[in-house]
Amino acid sequence: MNTIALQVNRRAVAASAEPRTSLADFVRDKLDLTGTHLGCEHGVCGACTVLLDGVPARSCITYAAACEGADVTTIEGLEEDEVTAELRAAFTREHALQCGYCTPGMLISARDLVLRLPDADERQVRVGLSGNLCRCTGYVGIVRAVQSVIEARRMRNVAPLADGGRSILGPAGSGRAGSGPSEPLQLGRTALDRQFASAAHLSIPDFTPSAVLDQSFSLAHPPAEVFAVFDDIAGIAACLPGVSLKGAPTPERVEGEIRVKLGPIAAAFEGAARVERDPATLSGRIIGIGADRRSRSATQGEIRYRLLPLEGGVATAVELSIGYTLTGMLAQVGRPGLVRDLAKRLVAEFAANLDRHMSGAPSGRTAPAELSFWSVASDVLQARFARMVSRVTGKSGRSDRRPPGAAE
Template sequence: MSTIALHVNRRAVELSAEPRTSLADFVRDKLDLTGTHLGCEHGVCGACTVLLDGVPARSCITYAAACEGADVTTIEGLDEDEVTTELRAAFTREHALQCGYCTPGMLVSARDLVLRLPDADERRIRVGLSGNLCRCTGYVGIVRAVQSVIEARRARNVAPLADGGRTVLGPAGSGRAESGRYDPQPAHTVAAPASESVARGTIPDFTPATVLDQRFTLPHAPAKVFAMFDDIAGIAACLPGVSLRSPPRPERVEGSIRVKLGPIAAAFEGAARVERDPATLSGRIVGIGTDPRSRSATQGEIRYRLLPLDGGAATAVELSIGYTLTGMLAQVGRPGLVRDLAKRLVADFAANLDRRMSGLTPESATQAELSFWSIASDVLRARLARIFGNRSGAG
């Protein structure tokens, strides 16, 4: 056994391992970073691709001991990365993944292409991804996803970086010597972990991977509802599992939300900023949070607009809910179930909001955590009722 010291996802690591231990086995078995997948274990399929001093490398054929002093970034370390966030949304939009086994390595390689290529040249993208094999998709959606991100970034005048921002010549990992540690910050591509971003006060904009539209009505005038939305503490009291850590300000709201998914319990700590437009009775809430226990991170955006009903006696609240969830908790979400859960949660929020505006105590005020399984059971019962109702009606 030998002691190996390196940096993994911006964290100093010093652990013992056999000299023959691969970097892939090291991050999976020693650090529980199982987003790095093992496929062929011969450096052919690309599922194990990670960043070694900022350069994509095959971790299954790289000895961990050979990475002494290097900086390693796995797919988990790119949770808050600007380019990877855009790629995740594009992969979802273009149906660029099915089983998902190749996806972590594919994203790492695609990110390198987005940084380097001057334009969305299909041939160069296919050549650049030729070292990442996918048995499911036929690559068409993957290529389209990468093209769309390159096109969008170039349209925003984000210029390509020469050699992907690399400053050291040589093989992957050679940048760990006197040239200094690999730091992606100058390239403005990898953000600090969400908890660090929150501590610094940075709540970034982002492109949501999933967007859900919801609508509900309240028997109160739009002006009264808009004023209520300015009561951040009151709104938080209407949301199950939400608690504030300090007096809220529009530019910064710090708090947490407790979520329980069966045996998985998570407590997302984070912050948000609130934007309001009185002229259009609309607003936007942007937040970011992390749960260290499940190694999950989330970014969320809620856009709302208030419309008068019944001559101004009532209000229609239109919501656009966008979010990106990464880590363990992202594996339990399915689009259909998430839509049903969102519908139920919005209904509960609307009911609590109505009660509070009517001078009553919201029913969720004493609820310590948000239990998705209790809500999911109600959703499942409703679905079964619809199915059997349709069958009995057909008979």
């Protein structure tokens, strides 16, 4: 599940949804805006039409995740719209609706025609409405209603808007909320595309992870010493498999890359992170965001850690909580079980490298290691085989025992 943030009917909203969720299902099921109707669900009938960044769009064939940051207007958001109010009155006057199922999408498309067409040309109106199907009216009343509104507005010297007020080239939804025509190359980007920008421009927001894994390990060093090492960002990065830094790190911003291999997919996540520390509780948090252009995958992640004394304070228990959200191609192969096993291996390698680093022993690494799917899978299979053998031998051992009081 991904958290999708966008503007809906001039209100900022955020809700979780699966990557395959359509914009129509998102506004209906997550936001209870049921004025957007579902008909063919193939983008043909037009019942699901909404305004996406001011442009009519089929919400049934638009992924909600692709609308991150966009400005969406449903029929409910046009309640006080002047043009829509005139169209409602005209639809009533011209008997342009019967069952009403197509009407919300029809009104949104008609509104676009009223804004764009210079005059009430019947042919242009019919062509403009050809993407909205109605099985009741025969369209005559609908066409007359739209024509009458156009005529009335032009008689009041309300001029048409060039291209319906659109100042941006590109498909519906290509203009992102808050962007202007002076940024044409930024307008067509989805949330994933924006994460493919240079790490120098990535923001590092808080987020709610879609999955959280708890891990722990111990070190033969006092908590105060371990906490001091955690303040050495470059040293900690050198202990993490697959990680390399770019530039001089600071607690406010760390830029770098982590390389991962999962089967045939090799990914290099470029991104940035920030580091938070609390000396009073010997705890902290590392939160980051990154993207891989090759696999078109993006991730957000956070590592929360807490240090606890062991053996009277001469050793340390390191408790980790690893949260992440993964989108794109790698999300299709990143099954929870595999990710858990991958995290265990990463933490084990990190603990061993950290112990060597604190002991002053060379790590022997000249370049960041890559996390290989096959090496992880080998370890996983060995561990599961060992557990299976343990269960079988355990059962065999119990079957040889006689219950108390049994005869020889």
